[in-house]
Amino acid sequence: MTTKPEAKTVAVVGATGAVGAVLLRELERRRFPVGELRALASARSRGAHVRFAERTLEVEEARPEAFAGVDFAFFAATGELSKSLAPVIAKQGGVAIDKSSTWRMEEGVPLVVPEINAATLEKQRGIVACPNCTTIGLVMALEPIRRAAGLRSVVVTTLQAVSGTGRPGIEELERQEGELARGDAPTCKTYPRPIARNALPFCDRFSEAGYTIEEWKLLHETRKILDLPELELSMTCVRVPVPVGHSASVLVETERPLTAAAARQVLAAFPGVEVVDDAPRELFPTARDAEGRDEVLVGRVRQDIGFARRLWLWQVADNLRKGAATNAIQIAEEMIRRGLA
């Protein structure tokens, strides 16, 4: 018996942020069954206004009381908010879908990209984690290849958009672009070096062994989502002066031989992936092409020179859509489909 899904009470935490804005727009555009919508944020943004379904909503503070009766709470805010509030929601029988890194590596919390590991949602206990925006694009390109030929190792250099840092990143790029256009020196508030007309081998902060937090996330999250705890994955994460759209230059070593043509086929057949790859027509995917789209775009698929089991590919995805808001909403949609919420 398929019926129209019951309307849900939905909270969006971080409604005033870069991902929050896309969440509100996508909940409406995807016709997510929203009965009531609560726009929440930290105390700082209380009283701001956001638009949803042609109504103006006042942003309320994300306090425990604000979640009474909530079916789905989407967290697109600081980790502190979801750390304290997600368990409250779970306890009340709702589901917290968290875009922060707080819960991702927690034992028993599924880390979900629905096209890849939706089945792990069956074991959720009220908290589901949404992976990092960089990880989602990468695993979407790796999973079809893994299914076809197995994964032995992956080497990746990312080129990440400033919106991965939220509104402050976008503001930093726009301010510096204006400063440079006026002939002024760029001022740095969000990143330690100018991002306009530059590339920074530095996302988030430095952590252990000379790697950044972003790089460690990419390793651990990819292993968890693909359920390959020993996967050899090696990476450098780079910030580039692109507003929206994370790119990744990926060298994949497979367990079994896989031609570039066969790789293109399995990638194109995978839900949510689109292959844009035609050398004679000079077609390849770029961040600008991915912006505003839900699909992960893959191109420049080619065999490594001299290595039959290694493939290069170039992968791009809208970090605010599939890299964040879309993936979070897909998680909720999948839970409704499975009768889990």
Added chain:
Amino acid sequence: MTTKPEAKTVAVVGATGAVGAVLLRELERRRFPVGELRALASARSRGAHVRFAERTLEVEEARPEAFAGVDFAFFAATGELSKSLAPVIAKQGGVAIDKSSTWRMEEGVPLVVPEINAATLEKQRGIVACPNCTTIGLVMALEPIRRAAGLRSVVVTTLQAVSGTGRPGIEELERQEGELARGDAPTCKTYPRPIARNALPFCDRFSEAGYTIEEWKLLHETRKILDLPELELSMTCVRVPVPVGHSASVLVETERPLTAAAARQVLAAFPGVEVVDDAPRELFPTARDAEGRDEVLVGRVRQDIGFARRLWLWQVADNLRKGAATNAIQIAEEMIRRGLA
């Protein structure tokens, strides 16, 4: 007996281009012993004017007659010009130092980065090739590591500045930045997709096996300069919206173990390389830091997670200076030092 070097008759072919302008400036700044300077270009630029040593020079057409009595001819122009004219200069007893790709892979033509393989100049016969701007930065970072621990394989993703395409690349970025600032759609003349606020996995044109010409150059030139004809080198070359300064994200596998600390030491000790690498102080090199400098900057040196013989590093260089003009002038300086010209 060390005496002041004899003044040389110097020709700069492509004097009106992006590299040509830097060549003129650097010949002066480095006090290259210029007696007479001839500014040359294709017929199209005849009659234009350039500045050298506080004089204004009229640009003449690069025809065989223009090279009579020339000691050094620096070619920073199309490959066709150096193809036809370099042998003329060699025959007259002068030396053509060519920045185009025409002569690089020619048997018997040295392909020179003076810090690495200056000795190959002894065998020159009037034509010396200057490597691609991307190759020079990479080999400058690889050579110290090779000397310390040997090279087994290299995986590299480049992030290349638009000036690598010369003035048309710079104009494309600036025009598109203006169009985007005005809310207009970016127009594409030089690259097939917009470069402003974007990243294109595409440098030069496509060639065999799905690789671009730029990627093949990087492979073959690196092998020739390092004299490692079998070196495993695997790459993707990317264009980014940076005016000047090529970056490269490099994973190096060595023959023998080499710690990150030891790698930093051998890099810092190598002439022309500067290490900028201090995680606690959030120091790493960027394209903007390299712009206007002759040094190749290296940072983010760290051991691969789980592989003792693999090191990541981030390398940047001014593609117009060490990547082009400076390296070409250094070749001429080295030839004078060795009494070869």
